[in-house]
Amino acid sequence: MFEHLKPQPADKILALMQMYREDPRDQKIDLGVGVYKNAEGITPVMRAVKAAEQRIWEDQETKAYTGLAGDPAYADAMIGLILGASVPRGNIAAVATPGGTGACRQAFEMVRMANPSARVFVSNPTWPNHLSILNYLGIETVQYRYFDGETRGVDFDGMIEDLKTAKAGDVVLLHGCCHNPTGANLNMVQWQEVVNLINERGLVAMIDIAYQGFGEGLEEDAQAARLVASSVKRCLIAGSCSKNFGVYRERTGLLMAISDDAAQTALNQSTLAFLNRQNYSFPPDHGARVVTTILQDEALRADWAAELEEVRLSMLGLRQQLADDLQRLSGSDRFGFVAQHRGMFSRLGAAPELVEKLRVDHGIYMVGDSRLNIAGLNATTVPILAQAIVDAGV
Numbered sequence: 015m016f017e018h019l020k021p022q023p024a025d026k027i028l029a030l031m032q033m034y035r036e037d038p039r040d041q042k043i044d045l046g047v048g049v050y051k052n053a054e055g056i057t058p059v060m061r062a063v064k065a066a067e068q069r070i071w072e073d074q075e076t077k078a079y080t081g082l083a084g085d086p087a088y089a090d091a092m093i094g095l096i097l098g099a100s101v102p103r104g105n106i107a108a109v110a111t112p113g114g115t116g117a118c119r120q121a122f123e124m125v126r127m128a129n130p131s132a133r134v135f136v137s138n139p140t141w142p143n144h145l146s147i148l149n150y151l152g153i154e155t156v157q158y159r160y161f162d163g164e165t166r167g168v169d170f171d172g173m174i175e176d177l178k179t180a181k182a183g184d185v186v187l188l189h190g191c192c193h194n195p196t197g198a199n200l201n202m203v204q205w206q207e208v209v210n211l212i213n214e215r216g217l218v219a220m221i222d223i224a225y226q227g228f229g230e231g232l233e234e235d236a237q238a239a240r241l242v243a244s245s246v247k248r249c250l251i252a253g254s255c256s257k258n259f260g261v262y263r264e265r266t267g268l269l270m271a272i273s274d275d276a277a278q279t280a281l282n283q284s285t286l287a288f289l290n291r292q293n294y295s296f297p298p299d300h301g302a303r304v305v306t307t308i309l310q311d312e313a314l315r316a317d318w319a320a321e322l323e324e325v326r327l328s329m330l331g332l333r334q335q336l337a338d339d340l341q342r343l344s345g346s347d348r349f350g351f352v353a354q355h356r357g358m359f360s361r362l363g364a365a366p367e368l369v370e371k372l373r374v375d376h377g378i379y380m381v382g383d384s385r386l387n388i389a390g391l392n393a394t395t396v397p398i399l400a401q402a403i404v405d406a407g408v
């Protein structure tokens with residue numbers, strides 16, 4: 015039977031990661047996969063994570079199963095982090111999931127269960143896994159305009175025009191902050207307009223928030239999710255701790271389903287628990303326990319927030335340095351968007367041939383759509399990248 019299997023397309027980002035590893039050149043620069051790296055090129059375990067792990071090692075008395083939703087304390091802590099007090103706790107159903115990917119997957123499964131004919135509107139472009147999982151589940155997708163290739167900002171008029179074609183019950187998937195892959199984000203006035211449209215048309219909002227704390231700050235980056243969650247009748251929020259706690263491989267995520275009705279919330283909670291059971295029974299606990307330990311302890315939380323802020327500021331510094339170098343070398347302001355974008359990524363808007371040329375000629379690895387991971391740079395490699403970009407005629 016297995017001979018009937020067909021080869022599946024590889025994840026382009028992960029394939030690039032492999033290609034980089036196999037490149038023998040010393041001067042190569044990895045701007046591919048979205049992993050934070052410090053100036054030494056290391057993805058460190060955060061101080062508070064180490065401390066929490068030590069505490070768990072000392073205090074944990076059992077590794078017996080938690081519950082299908084994971085540890086309720088983890089959900090409470092993450093709800094506090096993402097939503098603050100913007101939504102009454104009683105309106106939120108939540109389960110731990112294996113990473114933000116797991117949260118997206120479970121969210122899409124819930125959509126399909128609730129309304130098999132619902133379409134999911136995704137930004138053009140979006141994180142490739144969104145499309146890949148939606149296609150795999152047989153859910154119809156519609157792309158809405160998002161990135162303006164000229165300004166490298168958001169094509170907001172195009173976005174609204176396209177979202178107006180959504181029908182009641184369709185889902186609108188939005189990146190809560192730090193859009194992947196473009197780095198271009200809505201301002202709060204635009205978010206309000208999107209919320210109004212969602213409400214007018216009876217759409218279902220879904221927020222994927224994987225970079226809280228990487229853009230404008232922990233609270234600022236949650237503003238859009240809070241606005242949406244507190245203004246719509248129902249929504250889904252997929253959260254990830256991979257980046258902001260640096261616990262990538264621990265697979266630590268949370269899915270929330272929010273409604274304005276207690277009975278509906280109970281049904282949502284049991285549905286989410288059911289979906290967890292169908293897919294893997296209990297969600298992973300270690301990363302969730304680390305995150306809970308940090309968020310519940312004042313000192314650990316403050317230290318984590320301080321280290322996260324250092325990470326955020328270092329990426330902002332690299333953005334500014336790159337924008338300045340590009341301005342100087344090109345003698346034009348056309349790269350100013352690099353300093354305006356937020357999060358780990360910027361989409362340069364370069365043709366695939368140029369991206370390929372940068373890889374072949376300079377050992378500079380970025381995703382084929384010209385997404386670069388700002389955190390892959392350091393003070394030494396920024397000028398090298400800037401020169402290569404200008405020489406290539408981007």
Ligand code: PLP
Pocket residue numbers: 048112113114115116141189194222223224254255256257262266267
């Ligand atoms: N959503 C987006 C937009 C992402 O960029 C990522 C990747 O980091 C995720 C979700 C989920 O990542 P993970 O499954 O590693 O938590």
Ligand code: TYF
Pocket residue numbers: 025027028046047048049141143194
């Ligand atoms: O976009 C990125 O680079 C990150 C990491 O299948 C990632 O979100 C990439 C591909 C993938 C899972 C995570």
